[in-house]
Amino acid sequence: MALAGVRVIELAGLAPAPFCGMILSDFGAKVIRVDRTKVAMAVDTLARGKQSVALNLKNPEGLAVLKRLCLQSDVVLEPFRKGVMEKLGLGPEELLKENPRLIYARLTGYGQSGSYAKAAGHDINYLAMSGLLSMLGRSSDKPYAPLNLVADFAGGGLTCALGIVLALLERSKSGQGQIIDASMVEGAAYVGSFMWKSRSIGLWNRPRGENMLDSGAPFYDTYRTADGKYMAVGAIEPQFYDQFIQGLGLDAADLPAQMSVSDWPQLKQTFTREFAKRTQAEWSRVFDGTDACVTPVLSLEEVASHPHNQERGSFLRNTQGELSPRPAPVLSRAPAEPRLSRDPFIGEHTRAVLREFGFQEDQIEKLLIGGAVECNEAKARL
Numbered sequence: 001m002a003l004a005g006v007r008v009i010e011l012a013g014l015a016p017a018p019f020c021g022m023i024l025s026d027f028g029a030k031v032i033r034v035d036r037t038k039v040a041m042a043v044d045t046l047a048r049g050k051q052s053v054a055l056n057l058k059n060p061e062g063l064a065v066l067k068r069l070c071l072q073s074d075v076v077l078e079p080f081r082k083g084v085m086e087k088l089g090l091g092p093e094e095l096l097k098e099n100p101r102l103i104y105a106r107l108t109g110y111g112q113s114g115s116y117a118k119a120a121g122h123d124i125n126y127l128a129m130s131g132l133l134s135m136l137g138r139s140s141d142k143p144y145a146p147l148n149l150v151a152d153f154a155g156g157g158l159t160c161a162l163g164i165v166l167a168l169l170e171r172s173k174s175g176q177g178q179i180i181d182a183s184m185v186e187g188a189a190y191v192g193s194f195m196w197k198s199r200s201i202g203l204w205n206r207p208r209g210e211n212m213l214d215s216g217a218p219f220y221d222t223y224r225t226a227d228g229k230y231m232a233v234g235a236i237e238p239q240f241y242d243q244f245i246q247g248l249g250l251d252a253a254d255l256p257a258q259m260s261v262s263d264w265p266q267l268k269q270t271f272t273r274e275f276a277k278r279t280q281a282e283w284s285r286v287f288d289g290t291d292a293c294v295t296p297v298l299s300l301e302e303v304a305s306h307p308h309n310q311e312r313g314s315f316l317r318n319t320q321g322e323l324s325p326r327p328a329p330v331l332s333r334a335p336a337e338p339r340l341s342r343d344p345f346i347g348e349h350t351r352a353v354l355r356e357f358g359f360q361e362d363q364i365e366k367l368l369i370g371g372a373v374e375c376n377e378a379k380a381r382l
């Protein structure tokens with residue numbers, strides 16, 4: 001796998017950093033998640049392939065353990081508010097001084113500088129600050145966040161993983177580590193570069209929800225079918241639009257021109273009426289095998305059994321029976337090999353990891369007794 005041999009210390013966080021860690025793990029890195037002690041249950045649902053060590057960072061011995069793990073690793077991934085790691089004495093200056101090859105990734109909402117740097121926030125706040133949220137939503141409705149996909153995951157976890165991979169690549173030439181300042185505001189804005197840069201061609205001249213790609217256009221929207229499901233239409237180019245109109249059983253000569261914006265509301269009504277006449281399965285049979293760019297809106301329960309996804313093996317099931325997307329993209333020689341075993345219990349690998357990092361048995365026992373670390377091997381064996 002592409003990242004085999006890379007050792008990552010991931011400080012447990014909420015959603016973006018766990019996703020970043022899972023990407024690295026899926027592609028072969030050894031990812032050790034540092035959890036708190038005395039926690040009943042892991043809230044990281046993106047823990048595929050990770051190991052868990054439970055350390056009490058408010059205990060000087062626990063802190064010393066973390067420092068040792070970081071100094072013997074390639075990457076540290078931290079999801080805390082600006083200044084937390086420095087307060088612990090584990091800021092990048094300290095660690096890079098002792099391990100100059102270390103890649104120190106800091107995944108935050110607002111970045112390491114600026115007046116918001118220390119403020120609490122979540123995806124919706126970062127999305128709002130990126131400018132993108134103002135663009136998202138239906139006509140005459142308020143802005144609408146598409147789950148927490150854009151800032152937390154695309155602009156946060158994924159962008160941070162890209163930064164780590166770039167830093168690893170650069171380190172293979174320079175021998176030097178570096179600090180990654182991954183701000184979800186900036187990551188989200190960057191993911192939205194097309195929106196920014198396509199303003200010059202007038203793609204976003206109209207109010208929210210009234211442009212071609214934001215559900216304003218009748219040929220780029222979803223439509224309800226007779227069985228209460230939906231079809232997605234993305235028939236932008238004229239040759240594909242023609243096939244769409246044909247599939248609906250309409251005659252283009254009876255309709256206004258595709259790009260006549262003032263006629264879009266009327267066209268939407270026509271398409272709405274037509275789609276309501278058949279079920280999703282019936283419309284899928286009409287459009288499958290054409291270039292009309294019309295597809296069923298599949299539920300999470302349906303995606304894995306759709307023939308196309310099934311043929312490619314796009315979803316995988318772990319040993320617990322849970323279904324999830326397989327890692328993307330697919331590399332031809334060194335593809336991801338995601339683990340199918342269950343996620344780790346908190347502290348399941350404390351002892352094994354400490355041994356691997358050179359701690360002696362008597363030292364481990366002392367750390368356990370003193371409450372600096374916690375071990376849950378027994379729970380894992382039940």
Ligand SMILES: C[C@H](CCC[C@@H](C)[C@H]1CC[C@H]2[C@@H]3[C@H](O)C[C@@H]4C[C@H](O)CC[C@]4(C)[C@H]3C[C@H](O)[C@]12C)C(=O)SCCNC(=O)CCNC(=O)[C@H](O)C(C)(C)COP(=O)(O)OP(=O)(O)OC[C@H]1O[C@@H](n2cnc3c(N)ncnc32)[C@H](O)[C@@H]1OP(=O)(O)O
Binds near residue numbers: 016041119121122152
């Ligand atoms: C929209 C998403 C978030 C969705 C996540 C939801 C899925 C979950 C959110 C709440 C969860 C529920 C909740 O926890 C209650 C239940 C708990 C139960 O166990 C499970 C069920 C729950 C219902 C649970 C269910 C789900 O998990 C939830 C619903 C997002 O947008 S995520 C993006 C958030 N933003 C960022 O990540 C940006 C960077 N980070 C930050 O800005 C801050 O970290 C943040 C997120 C604002 C949190 O601030 P906070 O004040 O809490 O922390 P920090 O200032 O960062 O400081 C951390 C302190 O913790 C100390 N520490 C860390 N590790 C250890 C350790 N091992 N031992 C000891 N101490 C530790 C660290 O030293 C800091 O201490 P100080 O404050 O003293 O410096």
